[in-house]
Amino acid sequence: MLPERFAEWFAARGWSPHPHQLALLDRAAAPATLLVAPTGGGKTLAGFLPTLVELASGAHRGMHTLYVSPLKALAADIRRNLQAPADELGLDIRIEDRTGDTRAAARARQRVDPPQILLTTPESLALLLSYEDAPRIFAGLRRVVVDEIHALAEGKRGDQLMLGLSRLQALRPGLRRVGLSATVENPPRLAEFLAPARGACGIIHADPGPDPNIALLETPEPPPWAGAGGRYAAAAVMDRIRAARTTLVFINTRAQAELFFQALWAENHEALPIAIHHGSLAREAREKVERAMVAGDLKAIVCTGSLDLGIDWGDVDLVIQIGAPKNVKRLVQRIGRANHRYDEPSRALLVPANRFEVIECRAALEAVYARDLDGDGRGDGPLDVLCQHILLTACAGPFDADTLYHEVRGAGPYRDLGRADFDDCVAFCATGGYALRAYDRWQRLKRTDGRWHLRDPRTARNLRMNIGTIVETETLAVRMRGRGGAPLGEVEEAFAATLTPGDTFLIGGQTVRYERLREMVVEVTRKPDRQPMIAVFSGVKMATSVELAHRVVSMLSDPARWHDLPAHTAEWLQLQARISALPRPDRLLAETFERAGLDHLCLYTFAGRNANQTLGLLVTRRMEDAGLDPVGFVSTDYALLIWGLRRVTDPAALLRPENLRAGLDTWLSENAVMKRTFRTAAVIAGLIERNIPGRRKTGRQATFSSDILYDTLRKYDPDHLLMRITRAEAARGLVDYGRIEEMLRRIEGRVDLVAAPHVTPLAAPLLLEMGKVPIKGAAQQTALETEAGQLMQEAGLTPEAKPAGDQFSRHVTSRHHS
Structure with missing residues (x-):
């Protein structure tokens, strides 16, 4: 051959x-x-x-x-x-x-x-x-x-x-x-x-090759009880970097990558060549790092998903994942960056960012060795993407609707597309829909001799300038001040709006001082001696996958599988079993306890952060209707903690699927989540143009335009194509309601309620989540560590159990999420 x-x-x-x-x-x-x-x-x-x-x-x-x-x-x-x-x-x-x-x-x-x-x-x-x-x-x-x-x-x-x-x-x-x-x-x-x-x-x-060599990184001190940065392990990670040829250090978010890079550099006493790479950095900065990696000039690179895929850095012999990977496929992909050779095992280390992530990392290791990958079917192709495709097809020339429908059905995600939905998309592209057809700006297609074409050929330029399905938060470029200042990257517009001259923040691994905003560019100077704020970068915030969450619950419920866990984590779980109970795969563990004058309800759903956030909104609304006076809630990937003025005695009644679904529809119809989802769909479908020849809309302008359109369609045309798209996208996207439904199917109404004598070991980290603030100084860090110690004493994890007192009570009641 x-x-x-x-x-x-x-x-x-x-x-x-x-x-x-x-x-x-x-x-x-x-x-x-x-x-x-x-x-x-x-x-x-x-x-x-x-x-x-x-x-x-x-x-x-x-x-x-x-x-x-x-x-x-x-x-x-x-x-x-x-x-x-x-x-x-x-x-x-x-x-x-x-x-x-x-x-x-x-x-x-x-x-x-x-x-x-x-x-x-x-x-x-x-x-x-x-x-x-x-x-x-x-x-x-x-x-x-x-x-x-x-x-x-x-x-x-x-x-x-x-x-x-x-x-x-x-x-x-x-x-x-x-x-x-x-x-x-x-x-x-x-x-x-x-x-x-x-x-x-x-x-x-192909032959899958040898199993990877992957383990949890042992550090002198255990992980903290809460947090996601993994900065406690910076010194241990730096030791491993010194011993390897080239190391990729993966972190799940761009902001955490910046913070960890700074912590790592503080431990880099030999000034070894270490770089940072993520999608919010300027193209020039990213390309410089990539060239240095190809040339073998870097000892390590701190990166996000921007280097997840395919790139063959030939001399990389170690991958370190900071924080739980959240997804087994992503972990396998990242592990493969090390020893990019068919017949050699990849070498990788996992660094759990907090105590609970120790369990998630161990569950992910088991899944990797079992070659058990996770993934969810996405269902039918979205109609906003189809609308964009129809408009771009018209840019190339007139088209016949029957022919295009047959062609679209040849795409895998659209093989089951109904003709009615296709015709609705064509009608939307032609006129904007019933409520918008009177406006010339949305009259874009015209039918002549049975074929659709652009009403005004000049529209093609605008449509081409707005191609794409990635609609991130509006960002502003960041440059060094002065003529020809070097581009550093970009930050979210909302973050830039909070800056005043003299403020400092992290970008590209360095601390910079905000000087001014000039022609939509954030101009900065270097200021390495100041404690920086944390810049807000657009990007995906990942939730633990369904399959990995199931593995975590299975491990928690089976003490025989704890032998590979560090002693501090195993002792934590043993204490949880004595004081309360452990979560089980086919049931929902619900705990109640009193603390600082408030009644707390903790639901261990393992449904992911987005789903738990949505569940918190729905359950607290149900509690209000039942006269239980909820004050607020906080969510993580694995649990939802609600605090209020009255004890919950029947959590199962709050979780009836039919009531939650009705509550979701009511909440979505009046919530900002819908407007945010509508804006994304409207941009993709071509109703709102972000890029206009000669100028670019700011994020505030685009949001203002989409909010007006949303309110108009909700009032006058609630069954408009984009409103249908928005409802479907909101339910399965930002609010992740499918994960709630999956959890409810799994437990089938089986809820184990434990009235605990005090805060439990598993619930204690959630109380710390309520007090999380951006770290701007050592005093605040010390205060949080002290608060963590007090909470763990209350949970029974240290000999001296001392309540945190009224100070924490006042803090909780001021941080409600209603």
């Missing part, structure tokens, strides 16, 4: 092609193939091997293969890594990437003269398909390779991509599709996502 030229190339390097690479080459002519292979197993070369073989057999004019990745950095990395074998094989081909970071001149040239291999992202592909000359750009296209397809399948970017592939398939009927992934919990479902026709997509499973 392997041509002699390629066999000699492998042999010259002392390599032998892996069986899955040859299997993919054997399926080169198949319409669709999904390759599931471990990190370091040569997935990328496998995906491109059929392309390189075909290009080596003769000249090919125009684009031959399109490679799509979820990250701009990954596309650039693949281009570098693919160029070397192409040159060594003597292939006279061009390999280029096209992302938001690509210069305008290069993008214009690529449309006129496409390279044989183009590496891009879903957004850039959607933009290319919106041009009138898309049929010419893709005239020679034979293959599409979708890398890290599991990551794309989890969100709207994947829906957008699959709609784009259906458009490409219509332009090039013989197009072949290849999906690549290392972490797939349900390969048949992912294969249907890539190619929905039954049996259309073959699946190749």
Whole structure:
């Protein structure tokens, strides 16, 4: 199967092609193939091997293969890594990437003269398909390779991509599709996502390779009772960095990455080269770090999900995860960054950020060794993404609705799309819907001779400027003050609005002083000697997955599985069992206790932070109706704590599914969550334009516009397409109501109520969550540590049990969340 030229190339390097690479080459002519292979197993070369073989057999004019990745950095990395074998094989081909970071001149040239291999992202592909000359750009296209397809399948970017592939398939009927992934919990479902026709997509499973070498990091002091930063372990992490060649330190959020980088640097007495990388840093800063990593100039890099996927840092031999991974697939993906080789185990350490995360990290380790990945099916494709696709299709030229409907049904997420929903989307794109049809600005499509087209061709520019499904909080650029000041990154507009000259904050691992806001740019100077505020960065705040939560509950309920836990954690759980009870998989543990003159109710749901936040709002409303006088609540991934003036004696009555569902609908209809969700859907669907030629709306302007539209539609057209989208998105997205329903199905009304004599060991960390504040100085940190000690004494975890007194009582009553 392997041509002699390629066999000699492998042999010259002392390599032998892996069986899955040859299997993919054997399926080169198949319409669709999904390759599931471990990190370091040569997935990328496998995906491109059929392309390189075909290009080596003769000249090919125009684009031959399109490679799509979820990250701009990954596309650039693949281009570098693919160029070397192409040159060594003597292939006279061009390999280029096209992302938001690509210069305008290069993008214009690529449309006129496409390279044989183009590496891009879903957004850039959607933009290319919106041009009138898309049929010419893709005239020679034979293959599409979708890398890290599991990551794309989890969100709207994947829906957008699959709609784009259906458009490409219509332009090039013989197009072949290849999906690549290392972490797939349900390969048949992912294969249907890539190619929905039954049996259309073959699946190749590579040898999974050796188990990783992964363990919990032992530190001189135990983790704190609450918190998410893991800064207590900075010295121990720095010791491991010194002993390794190159280390990736993953942290779940951008703000925590900044804080941990600062803590790590304080322990870096030798000034070893350590960098930070996350999505809110300036492009120049990110590219500088990436070049240094490729060159082997860095000892460690603190990063977020921006380096989760695919990038092959060849000399990385250790991965450290700070904080519980929240998701087993994400942990496996990150572990694979170390020892990026097929026949060597990856080496990784987990650093739980607090005492409860010790259990979650241990449960995640068990899942990794059991090769038990987590993942939820996403259901049907969202209609706001379809509306954007319809408008972009019109940008490329007139379309027939029947033909486009058949084409859209060829996309995996939309294979069950009903014609009525499709027609509603077309009508929305044409007029804005019943309540908005009188406004010219939303009259965008017109039907002539049975075909839909743009009413005003000039609209195409605005639509192209607003392509994408990622709608993050509005951000402002941060630059050093002065002519040509270096760009540092971006912060959220709401955070920038709180700054006054002289305030300091962290960005890019350094402390800077706010000077002024000039032309929507935050200008700063360096101020390393000041204790900084914590900047607010947009990004995903992850909840523990359903499968991992189930493993945690299972471990808690079975003391025989505690032998691998540190002694301090096992003793904590043993005390919980004596004072109260332990959570069980098929039941809900509810505790009540009195503290500081207030009655507390703790529900151990293990439903995730978003779901517990929603449950808190719904349950407290039910308590108000029952005259139980709730004062406030706080939620974590694993529990909900409510405090009030009266004791709850029947928590099961508060959790009846029919009452919660009715309460959800009432609450959503009048809550800001709906407006926030509506704004996101309206931007994606094209009702609100964030980018306008010559100017850009601020976040406040966009929010103001969307709020007016929401109130108008709610009053005059409550069944408007965008209102239906908003209700569905809010229920399954921000409020995560599906996790509440999953929890209620699991327990089937079985609630164990324990009237505890005082605060319990598992509940004590939740009381600390109520008092959490951004740390601005050592005095506040000391106060929180003192408060933690007092609470643990009350819970029975230290010999001297002393109540915290009225001071804590006053603090609690002032922090209500009603």
